[in-house]
Amino acid sequence: MDFFISNAFAQDAAPGGSLGSMLLPMLLIFGVFYFLLIRPQQKKQKEHTALVSALSTGDEVLTAGGILGKITAVSDHYVTLHIADNVEIKIQRSTVSQVVPNGTIDAA
Secondary structure, X not given: OHHHOOOOOOOOOXXXXXXXXXXXXXXXXXXXXXXXXXXXXXXXXXXXXXXXXXXXXXXXXXXXXXXXXXXXXXXXOEEEEEEEOOEEEEEEHHHXXXXXXXXXXXXX
């Protein structure tokens, strides 16, 4: 009955490639991640930092929460927005997602 069962032989466990052949795919994967994920995110962060630092009184902005308002006061960390008659809110500067063209609030 031994002719139905084949012998199982162990394979050589040592890696067949050199260090360079193992390192090249890792470097290639890191390069792809850098150019597709890391670099665009850094560029977007720089643009947002420039936008936040350039905020001034009278700008109409849209916040990350979707609030549309006109800046009435600017401090180091906060911005005061006029969002309706007799309604002003104070928000962090970093929550401003974009500056909209003047007159957008009147059109909305």
